[in-house]
Each structure stands twice: as C-alpha cells, then as structure tokens.
Amino acid sequence: MTQPATAPLRAPLDIEFDYTRSLGPVLSQFMAALAERRILGARGADGRVHAPPFEYDPVTAEPPGDLLPVGPEGAVLSWSWMPEPLADQPLAVPFAWALIRLDGADTALLHAVDAGSAAAMRTGLRVRPRWAAARTGSIRDIACFEPSDGAADDDPDTGSAEVNPGMTITPVRLHYMHTASPGESFYLRGLAGHRLLGQRDGVPTREEVELSESGTVTTFCIVNVGYPGQKVTPPYVAAQILLDGADIAFGHLVLGCDASEVRMGMRVRAVWGDEGVSHFEPNGEADAPYESYERFM
C-alpha cells in the first residue's frame, strides 16, 4: 500500500450474480422466436404495432392477441456513438446505440449497431439483425444490428438454439471501489496488528480506545441454514459480543464449543486468523450476570 497510514482504506469489490427471470406468456413467445431468428410484435387496440411486444396494452391494459412477425430489417430513428464500449455491452469495438423501428412496427427497439464508425451512422439507416451463434431465448440472441444492403437475408443458420422455456438468465457483474471511513480504517488497521480498537463518542469520533480481547455474549442465534459460499458448517452460532470496555456489541461467530452450549452471558475471547478475528471461543470464565450487559442488548 502506498497510502499514508492515516488515509482511509480502499479496496475494489466485484459483485457477480445471475438474475433468473420468468418471462410470462408474451415475452416467452418473443424470446423463443428470437432463438429461431424471428422477431415478434404485438398489435395494440389503437392499431399500432409494438416491437418488442407489450405485455399489457398501454391503452386498454388488455394482454395482446396473437403476436405477429416484424422486421427483421428496420430503420434507425435515433442513434448515439459509443467510442469506448463498457463491459458486457453487445460489442467490444466502437459502435452505435440505436432506436430501431423494425419493418411493420410503429415503436422502436433499443439495440447496438455495428457500423464501424460514427461517419457511417445516420438516422434512417437501414439495418438488419446479426444473430448470435448460440441462442438461448434472450434479447442477446440478436448479437447486434448491422447496416443492410437491402439484399434478402439468406445467411444460413449454422448456430444452435437451446431455450429454457419461459425463463431468461441475465448475468450481472458490477465493480466498485469501496472506501472505509476514517474510523473504520483505524479499526481495520488495528485488526491487521491483532488489536481490537474502538473510538469514544464524538462527531466525528477522535479519541481512540484499545479494547480487551474478551467479551460477553449478549444475544445469539444458531444458524441451521446453508448457503453458497458458507465457510462454517451448520449448525453454528452467530452472536452479538460486547467486548470488555465497549458500549456497543458487534456481531461475530462463536465456535470452539457445541452450538447448544452457547448462552447469553457466556464469556468469550477472540481467536485471531489470517484476516483479523477468525471467531470467538469460550474463555472459561464464569458467565457474566445479566445486569452487567442488559443495557447493551
């Protein structure tokens, strides 16, 4: 670390999760058709054709009737240029975002256009979809759009389609640079040196207090439910622990004894691991009387 020892600590945080979404009757048809390299729209009560289709008519709130084929070609209604694409966008090379009105539709679809350069883009440009090779029933089955020369699209389908009917999965990857507050940074630096440090009340807090490694279980629960990434095998105890000298309890694990032995008032001490306090374990002292911690529940 090149930061001064008092600067707030910072670290990247990468989060990944998949949204698995049920599609409902309308979008199920739309996505299944995409996997077959077809695009569907819906006709509204006012006669306008929406592509993508609506789930409920914006005028009457009724679900659509039979979906109808649109496109696959269309015209650009508006566009913007993406000179340095961001992660997970449809193309890794500079491209245009565009609102595209597919032939036969009255509304527009938002997608990417692989035009090569901004100079090649214009409103009114005719475009056609470039289909993804491996299709799953997702809006990304359209890899992007590309300028169309007007010739019939006789590109043979050499790709594959594997659709989980009625479902679509969207992976989400987010990146953050988290900063710790000055007080948190002080606490975290203490943990790195196997010291438990607190701060006395103040706005902002300034007075630093070194705390005991021992404390009292004020309340606890026994975790019986597993989850992905869990490092301790259930059943185990998650407890609130009031360190000697502190006025606020904090949450940690109590291990080193059977979960059924943990109780309110149990005296415990910190066990250090590679990343600060690994857990707390019984320290063998007699239980603290309830009156000594009831104020901190």
Add this chain to the structure above:
Amino acid sequence: MSEVAVVGFAQSPVGVREDATTSGVEMLVPTIAEAFGACGLTKSDIGFWCSGSSDYLAGRAFSFVSAVDAIGAVPPTMESHVEMDGAWALYEAWVKLLTGDADIALAYGFGKSSGAELRRVMALQLDPYLVAPLWPDSVSVAALQARLGLEAGRWTEKDMAEVAARSRAAAASNPAAQVSGQVAAADLLARPYVAEPLRAHDCAPVGDGAAVVIIASAARARELCERPAWITGFAHRTDSGSLGARDLLAVPSAAGAWSAAGGGSGAWVDVAELHAPFTHQEILLREAMGLGDGVTVSPSGGALCGNPMFAAGLARIGEAARAVMSGRAGRALGHATSGPALQQNLVCVMSGSGEA
C-alpha cells in the same frame, strides 16, 4: 392555505469524496447538523424520517439501514426509505405530515456515485428483460434523446452548450457546486464528443453528496423559520418504461406533475430549480412545463454543476425553498427526475405567502 412548509435545507459539497463510505454517514452527519442548526432543532424533534438511496449504487444490500447510523437508531424512531431520489422521500414525508402523524419530518438523500461505475449501474434501472441485458449506459440513452431533438429542430448543439455555460456561471455563487465558472459556449463546442451528440459539458459530472430538507406543519413552521416556504402543490408522475414506445421529445409526466401541483395557464413562479442531468433535458423540461423567459431557471447551477445520485433532486427542492425563505422569490418550484430520459418527474411548488 398550505398546511406544510419547508423550514430547513442543507447539502454537502458535491465532489469525489475519498473519506466517505457508501453508507452516506460521513456526508450526512455534518449536513443534518447544519440543517438542525439553522432552525434550532435536534433529533428528538423529528417525528418522521425518510431517506432516498440505492443499493445498486452502494454495492451492498440494505445500505440505507447503515445510513440510519447518521440519525441514531436509539431511541426507536419512525423511519422509512425509498429506492429513489430523496425528493420522493420528501413526498412521503409531506404525506405523513398531512395525515397528522407527525409535526416535523426530515427527508434526506445520499449517493456515493464515484464508488460505482455509474454509467453501468444506471443500466439496471432499465427494462430487465429487453434492455438491461444489453447494458446501455445512462449517457448513451440520454444521447438518443438529444439527437431526436437536434434532428427535429427542437434545439441545436449551441443551445445545449449555452445551457451548460449559463449553469456554470450561476454555480459560481453555490459553494456546494462541483463545477462552476465562466466559459464561452463556443469554447465548449470545440471539445470532443463523449457520446455523440453529447459532449462532457452536456452531462452532469459524477459526484458524491447528500441533501437534507426539513418540513413542518403550519403550527410549528412559523416558530422554526422566519419565512417558511409553504408547499402549495406537490405531485409526481411517470411515463412508460418502454423507451422505444414513448415520445422522447414529450415529457407528459413533467407537464402532468406541474399541472397537478398548481401549474398551468396563469400560474407563475419566480424561480424553477430543474433537475436536468443533461443540457437538452433542461430545454425539454422548460418547454413541457411552459416556463417562460420571466422564470429564473436553476440559479444554483442545477444538476449540471453537481448531481449526486439520489440527493440532487431533493437539493433542487431545497434550493427552491431557500429562494423563498430568503425572500429572493415569492414563489418557486423544485423539480426532480428519475429513470431514463426523464421518465419520472416530480414537482414541488412553494410560496412565501402560502397562497396557491
């Protein structure tokens, strides 16, 4: 006659804050203290708290619960949260006061926009089936709207640059502003596009910040503030979530909210603080709401000079209230937007006399 008034406002300086966490506490504590100091209140006077923030922006679940550290969870208090700009939190607080459940309420909004990749995070507010999986970023979506207006002859790139130049000049007197100063529109137009047709000056800067607005019932407002900003109208509306199915050059939700809040023919305000994160959106909002040349628009510099996510809309209402409380305006409106390309809009109208 109005029953509720804004009696206090404070906001943190907007910028990239290395010392602030995504919980907002470091930005909120001094800002709440400043708002309390101005009207002689303490935490125990607040009957209802409501906050606006986002877990996606913070990068952790239930991030707004950590923010409660800034107001103190003990003794227990009546508290709520919206996953929207703090302006919508203020709306909830206003309704709470109208029910009579509380006399004084505090709304706050906060966002550490610089901790996330803001343009990408904002893609998650889009249609989760048809649009978000493509990760269209917030600047690119706004650029699609800007080009529609350019090609329809509704505005020019020069018009957009002039909005930026005017905003930055106005922000010179706003100590919270992230960018400010004199700049010629012609010089701005010489700079490169970031998302053609948008240049950097067309887009709000990425900044961290917090804003706080305190409101009080009629019985309490006069004792807390010499000249309360009486809320005479407060409304919010939303347009279709389908970007390709709505007319991006009309903002019926802004016009509708303004109308429901007392706008329309014969209505007047001296000051309109508009939450327009992109230059062309200020032009769209002025047209949609029928704000003429007699209205001073965003004398604070507006969101183009400081746009902390989830706080900037609330700050617009606070700035408008400040114009009334200081006597600079007889009547002012604060506006907030949310969603892509001005999808959702909120208008709060305030007056010094309390007459609608």
